[in-house]
Amino acid sequence: MSARNPGMHLDLEWVSKVRVNTQAVLKRAQQIQGRKVAKKQWQAAWLLKAVTCIDLTTLAGDDTPSNVHRLCMKATQPIRHDLLKSMDMHDKGITTAAVCVYPSRVADAVKSLKAANSSLPVASGKTFDIAALKIRFIPSSDTFPERVQPHCLTSRSLFLILFASVATGFPAGQTPLKTRLAEVQMAVEDGAKEIDIVINRTLALTGQWAALYDEIRQFREACGNAHMKTILAVGELGTFTNVYKASVVSMMAGSDFIKTSTGKETVNATYPVAIVMVRAIRDYFLRTGYKVGFKPAGGIRTAQESVVWLTLMKEELGDKWLNPHLFRLGASSLLADIERQIYHYVTGRYPAYHELPMA
Numbered sequence: 001m002s003a004r005n006p007g008m009h010l011d012l013e014w015v016s017k018v019r020v021n022t023q024a025v026l027k028r029a030q031q032i033q034g035r036k037v038a039k040k041q042w043q044a045a046w047l048l049k050a051v052t053c054i055d056l057t058t059l060a061g062d063d064t065p066s067n068v069h070r071l072c073m074k075a076t077q078p079i080r081h082d083l084l085k086s087m088d089m090h091d092k093g094i095t096t097a098a099v100c101v102y103p104s105r106v107a108d109a110v111k112s113l114k115a116a117n118s119s120l121p122v123a124s125g126k127t128f129d130i131a132a133l134k135i136r137f138i139p140s141s142d143t144f145p146e147r148v149q150p151h152c153l154t155s156r157s158l159f160l161i162l163f164a165s166v167a168t169g170f171p172a173g174q175t176p177l178k179t180r181l182a183e184v185q186m187a188v189e190d191g192a193k194e195i196d197i198v199i200n201r202t203l204a205l206t207g208q209w210a211a212l213y214d215e216i217r218q219f220r221e222a223c224g225n226a227h228m229k230t231i232l233a234v235g236e237l238g239t240f241t242n243v244y245k246a247s248v249v250s251m252m253a254g255s256d257f258i259k260t261s262t263g264k265e266t267v268n269a270t271y272p273v274a275i276v277m278v279r280a281i282r283d284y285f286l287r288t289g290y291k292v293g294f295k296p297a298g299g300i301r302t303a304q305e306s307v308v309w310l311t312l313m314k315e316e317l318g319d320k321w322l323n324p325h326l327f328r329l330g331a332s333s334l335l336a337d338i339e340r341q342i343y344h345y346v347t348g349r350y351p352a353y354h355e356l357p358m359a
């Protein structure tokens, strides 16, 4: 795993010089969407890879301990055991990367995952003690070749399931700074290992980049050891240029990931906006040597889309970014379609609703 991005001083010259070529961005996004789709075992391998990168999310007003518990169960066993067994992947510890909930539900998630992990066989013969919980590792490949059999997904590097919480007045970010900081602290104290913060769009839209940088710096400090994913809410930033500027300012302020959307804006994760963000990640890496992760989120529903997102990462940032340390798919209902497609790959037919009751 690469070193955590410490951030850097605010380079306003870099920010002010940015110009994005809209036509070039749109063309590149179309190219990536037009790539031939992998079939059969190659598709199954990509889909399993996508599963290991999912932040399985519930962010609803009617969230309860029981639906958070259900989410955690699904995160620990995202694909039906017999389907994985048919692919010889049942003992590889396939889980989602994380579960993502509101701060008030973090304690529920911690409790549920603790119970789930204690009843699960430990993958790869290893356990990892974090926050007094025994949590199993899941494998993630450092490289992900074009043509790969499902079994190639087992690899050297190991990853563990995490609890993530949104914070800072999610989704609008329109609460006082003091309250937003307190929310981060509360989520961390309750056991969240990752915090998805939202940026202050007012500051971005009025060009107050120094003030935005200062706020994000304070969030990063409040996160402590928890990793910080910074949500830009791209659908509300107006232009690609603003998206690029917000991306670099967020990285300069020490974000571990930059994330497209809350899932609550009218426009959420789109491929063109992702091109702008991953180019900013590449530029930041070339300038500082630090790899920042990318998380598209909001409206990602189909297995096919998940493969396009992986393709985009592979083509724009390379194989090093194709693992959960540097890539996440934020989604509440994507997993259901992935499981359905894997069911089809294994059995040759699509499942009836009752055959995937946890989907």
Ligand SMILES: O=C[C@H](O)COP(=O)(O)O
Pocket: 057, 059, 100, 261, 262, 263, 264, 297, 298, 299, 300, 330, 331, 332, 333, 334
């Ligand atoms: O961060 C994740 C998003 O809120 C999920 O959005 P979604 O419900 O459209 O998948």
